[in-house]
Amino acid sequence: MTRRALLVEDDNAIATVIRAGLEAEGFHVDATDTVQGRDDALAGQTYDVMLTDVMLLDGDGIETLGQVRDLYPELPIIILSAQNTLDTAVRATERGAFEYFPKPFDLDEVLRAAVQASNSKGKGGEAPDLPPEGLPLIGRSPAMQEVYRLITRVLNNDLSVLVLGESGTGKELVAEAIHQLGSRKTGPFVAVNAAAIPRELIESELFGHEKGAFTGATARNIGKFEAANGGTLFLDEIGDMPAEAQTRLLRALQSGRIRRVGGSQEIAVDVRVIAATNKDLAPMIADGSFREDLYYRLNVVPIQLPPLRDRATDIEPLAKHFLAVASQEGLPSRVLSAGAVDILASHIWRGNVRELRNVIFRAALLAREDVIDAQALTGLLSDGLDPTAANSEGSVGEAVSQWLARQDFAEGELYHGALAELERPVFQYALSRTNGNQLKAAQLLGINRNTLRKRLQDMDIDPEQFSGG
Structure with missing residues (x-):
């Protein structure tokens, strides 16, 4: 059976290119350039996928997607947008988009997503409401568009994220955005800079300690893992973490349990970990100063932040x-x-x-x-x-x-x-x-x-x- 695609795009040149590509992939394509035309087409025909621009001739294509989702819950929707901000990317995800592509986009990627979407025939992810204080990241450059896309992909899961970039590029802002916009936003966001903690104190800082665990430990102290329970723990400059702490961190990530320094009881923690570094970890893995198994545990979803230049x-x-x-x-x-x-x-x-x-x-x-x-x-x-x-x-x-x-x-x-x-x-x-x-x-x-x-x-x-x- 021929698959059907609805293309909603008011730029004739872009619509022509996408239509030709979809037809080459075996789709029958209906096209329109308005919100009203989209609604009329959906009312009269069943589609396997819809590709839609945001700003159309008679309105905002994203704002009305909630209504489309309610009426056609199984229709996969792909957003194509020249409004290249994190706000747009999150709004698209929030309203159930299967995929989001900022313009200019790679046509092959769009076509690949259309085929995948038509095969899945299911709704995309749903993001929570945006925080009232607004979004922490600014920029519409192509380099930032990929960052926004990756952020929207990890909002509704607990996959570990490794943010890579030079000092001053805003790695903590990315972590905050994932937390504020994601499913853990009601939990705490706890940040710790591994480079700023003395080697002899980093395990106590992360996992806490019991009274008397070492000289100066006059009382029990909970660590960052316990403080972040139910929320997000941001481990900045992970490349500066000493080897002993790396081993304990890996164990905590694998088991979801930690043990305070000087303690014997294991404590279950529910924490999403986002790590960051300005170092190239590959040579550190090669010389043994950074654990390879910890790297792969942290680097499930890498997000590369571009330098300002x-x-x-x-x-x-x-x-x-x-x-x-x-x-x-x-x-x-x-x-x-x-x-x-x-x-x-x-x-x-x-x-x-x-x-x-x-x-x-x-x-x-x-x-x-x-x-x-x-x-x-x-x-x-x-x-x-x-x-x-x-x-x-x-x-x-x-x-x-x-x-x-x-x-x-x-x-x-x-x-x-x-x-x-x-x-x-x-x-x-x-x-x-x-x-x-x-x-x-x-x-x-x-x-x-x-x-x-x-x-x-x-x-x-x-x-x-x-x-x-």
């Missing part, structure tokens, strides 16, 4: 979002000039989204005018270094020379003044690389930890702002 189109909306957040937190309300947006777009964001946020907050605080222009930003990016110079193919020395030429140091102040300006981004970079871990930052810099602390105090740098996902 690979999603340049997201810089402007992110910057405007951070300006709004800064205003909500009591800083002056500002707007960006077109020149300022160009400067932001051309900058190399080694600290990723976290660095962008810090720059925007500094600009909101220090700008002399309500409109932040290019000149105001140039003095803040890279702590005074010209971003266009930093982006050039010239050496660091050339960039510094260009920056020095624009300064006006008084006689006798050039040496100490220049070193003071250049020292700050070096320390910030070390803290960013080590997620605020002062011991590791000192080791990276090759200085004493006490020296690091003193210099951070002198420069008024808070290492806490570099911790997190």
Whole structure:
């Protein structure tokens, strides 16, 4: 029997390509470009799959999908959308879509999904209502679309997720989104940074301890696993976890039970684990510093977060979002000039989204005018270094020379003044690389930890702002 597909798409070029592809796969295709046409077609014919755009000529294709689902509960629905936000992806899943594809999409993937959907002849997943505070991720770049798709795939199950990405890309935000939008949103969300906990305390931090388990254990203490019971445990920088703790973590993930340090009783815990790392775990597995079996236990669904340099189109909306957040937190309300947006777009964001946020907050605080222009930003990016110079193919020395030429140091102040300006981004970079871990930052810099602390105090740098996902 010939399978029938209903195509609801108001872009003639896209509709023609999809129709030809579906027909090549053996479908009989009916097409329309309106919500009304969709409803009329569904009322008069039984379909094996429906493919629909979101914004149609006479309305929003997603908003009325609930009615379609109620009337035709077995009809698989594939969403095709140019509204490329996490909101759209979740709305599609929430209303029972079998699959969601942001435009531009891979036609082969769409056709493969249509065949699979017609074979399944069943409804897609259902996501819970969106939280009133909104969604934590911003960006419509193609790289972020894949992130959104993967997030919607894991909302209604407890599969382990491993979030991969450089420091500052927002790994914890992904974990929070999965928790807030998923079936465990009524439970606790507990985050722990493995890189920030001393080796001798990490097992107690994760699994708790009994009174007297070690020197200083004056009372029973529950660990992060127990605190996250019924909810989500986010294990950040999992690559920094010591081998002994890896073994206990693997056992807990396999059995769903933990034992406090110094205790003899096993405690059942119901926890969804999301892990994250900025490290390449493959060489760590090869040299034995990270357990291969733990890796496969955590890496059921990998989500790769792109660095900000690979999603340049997201810089402007992110910057405007951070300006709004800064205003909500009591800083002056500002707007960006077109020149300022160009400067932001051309900058190399080694600290990723976290660095962008810090720059925007500094600009909101220090700008002399309500409109932040290019000149105001140039003095803040890279702590005074010209971003266009930093982006050039010239050496660091050339960039510094260009920056020095624009300064006006008084006689006798050039040496100490220049070193003071250049020292700050070096320390910030070390803290960013080590997620605020002062011991590791000192080791990276090759200085004493006490020296690091003193210099951070002198420069008024808070290492806490570099911790997190």
